[in-house]
Structures are given as structure tokens and as C-alpha cells.
Amino acid sequence: MTRDSDLPTLLAVPLNYISKYPEGLAKLDDKTPVNLEDSGNLTNVSSVLEKICAFIQHNMSQSQNIAHIVGIQQRIVGHEGPLALLQPNRLYIRQGPLLEVAKEKKHAFHKRDFILFSDLCVITKVTNKGLFKWKGAIELKDGDVKDAPDAGKDLKFCFEIVTSNGISYKFSAKSQQEKLGWIADIGEALDKRYQLKTFGRSIDQLLQREDPSDPDRIPSFVRKCTEYLSKNSLEIEGIFRISPDALLVRESRQRIDMGESFEEESQRCDSHVIAALTKQFFRELPEPLVPFDAYENWVNVSKASDDVPHLWKCVSDLIDQLPIHNRALMKHHIRFLHAVSERSQKNKMPSLNLSIVFGPSLIRPREESIERSLDIPHINKIVQIMIENGD
DSSP states (O other): OEEEEEEEEHHHHHHHHTTTHHHHHHHHHHOOOTSSSHHHHHHHHHHHHHHHHHHHHHHHOOOHHHHOOOOOHHEEOOSSSOOOOOOOOOOOEEEEEEEEESSSSSTTTTEEEEEEESEEEEEEEOTSSEEEEEEEEOOOOOOOOEOOOOOBBTTTTTEEEEEESSOOEEEEOOSHHHHHHHHHHHHHHHHHHTTTTTTTTOHHHHTSSSTOOOOOOSSSHHHHHHHHHHEEEEETTTTTTTTOOHHHHHHHHHHHHTTOOHHHHHHHHHHHHHHHHHHHHHTTTTSSSGGGGHHHHHHHHHOOOOOOHHHHHHHHHHHTTTOOOHHHHHHHHHHHHHHHTHHHHOOOHHHHHHHHHHHHHHOOOOOOOHHHTTHHHHHHHHHHHHHHOOO
16 A cells, blocks of 8 residues: 555555454354354354455445446547447456457457456457557347367467357467356356356246256255265365365356256365355345345344244244245255254354354345344344254
């Protein structure tokens, strides 16, 4: 930080420090014996702080997205007519160099800087002054992105974007990993790819592509995750708590969202990656298993009583009131978490720890706020009771 730092950077400094608190509390909690009362208090405080940090981060991310798009637009030159990159719901995703395979001459290419937004790809050439010279744009709506064969000795790791009207653009990346990253990120913005997605889709949307005769009627991805973890991972210490390499999780998620089967993916991954994918699935449901409209009822039940038998009776009634598919998935997942908690002597994940991991994903408000984050201990209490009675 220098004296010349701009005002937004200076204002963000205290918020950046807040994000370090949960990490410090987590380290302290790890060294606190589970049977001590302080352990439960520490985990609850840590959970509340994580929620507050997520709320702050979300709002900071929105501001940074706007600033990023405006900054890019200010550096673009050579565009004919007015340019309005800042649009409602448009997100900046990534930027980087690619080789655009020339259509007019074999093995020829153009060096380009590729700027990817959630609905648009902007193709530019970086000038000597660090500006972006406009070379065109690709509308992503109803298009497709796919792997492509090498186009020459210097044009390896290729992929192709095909627009809705059949126009094809071919690009060469620096490596296989970079190519997969571009394909996945572009795929996120394509309506056609959305049909393959597992993460971020509603339960009803996922069940539309499931076998209607399946008596479980829960998303097959969840069932396969829990079957895999039940078979291979119940006694692994820190399962669901120890975070695997973020890049491995991201790549695995991308392959699944591009249509790769769970069976193929599970051959590449270890248990911690599968556990992380399970957490992401519930965290990214557009609406949690407890619908937004029922949030207040569930939290108020927890606030009203500490009598466990009475609370369990009230929660059981609330579970019965869930929509049929939500109820089926909730019961399935809670039974699985109960099985995990029964091996807590070895995996160090009793019901309290599991409730802290999954509580805020299973029960969350429509609008996140710092005030709502104070409900987390009550949410965790409900989920803990469900897990303890989940047999």
C-alpha cells in the first residue's frame, strides 16, 4: 500500500482484513479438543464470520466487476460508433492471449487478446501503448464451443466457437490445461452447454433428465457422490473439512458440467475432491432444500426452544411440509451425514462439525445480509439435530 493508492483501494483495506479472521479462528478451533464447550462456540463464531465475509465479498465482487468492465472499455480503440460494454447482468469472466486461426490461409494465424464476458467474446489486438484495438466480437447466445484438431505445427490445443448462425471461429491456446479452461468458461455462457450442467441448476431441472421410474427421485449426481463416499471415505479424517487443491476441484467440476460421467470422473479424483463437489452442489442450488419462503419458519423454530425432543418434533413436521423432491433429497442427504457422524471417532466429523459445513447451504435466506448471518448458529442447531436423528 502506497501513499498514492486510490480511494476505493484504501476503503477496501479494512474489509480485506476481515476475511482473514475465519482462517485464524479455524486454526484455533483445530487445536481445541472437540469435547470442550469452547470448541462449539468457536465453530459457530467462525461460521458466522464466514457468512459475513461471503456477503462482503459478494458486494465487493459486484463493484469490482463494474470497475473492470469500465476499465476495459476505456482502453478499447478502433470501434466504429458508441461502445457500451457495461450492461445489466453482464459479468467479466477472463482475459488472455490466444492465436486466432486465419480462415483465408492455411497454417496462418493472428495474435489476439481475448476478453470473455458472460454473454460476449471481444477480440482485440494489444497495441504498443497497452490499448485494445477492436477486432470484433462473438455473441455467445445459442452458440456452441467444442474441441478442435490442431491446425498446424504452431497451432496446437485448438478449440472452436460456432455462433447461432453457423459462423465458426477457431483459436489456439498455449496448453491443454488452458484450452480446457477456455472451453469450460465459454461453455458457462452458452445456453446449449447449460443443458449439461449439474451445478447451479434447480432440483426440478435436474430431475427432468433423470429416469422417471427411479423410486428415489433425487439427482443422480448426489446419489453417486454419497454412494462413493459411503463406500470409500467414511473413516477418512477431516472428510468435508479438509479442502483439496482448488484447481483439481475446478477442473473436475468443469468436466462434469461438460457432460462427463461420474464414473469416469471418480477414477481421477480422491475422496476429498468428491466431498468438495458434494458441498458445492448444495451450496450452488438456486434455491436451497428449505425453500426461501419457509426460511423464517425454520429459524424461528430453532430460536423458540432449546428442548431437543420438542425441537426435533417441530423440525420433523417442517420436513414433512417440504416439496416432495426437496424432502426426498433432504432425507437422503441427512441419512448419509448421520452415517458419517457415526464414524466420528475416526473421521473427526461429529454432527456439530457436519452441521457447520452443510447448515448454511441447506437453509439460507433469499437475501444475504450481515444481520441474517447471525441466524447461522440457529440453522446449524437444526441441522445438527436432523443429523443426530437421521437414522
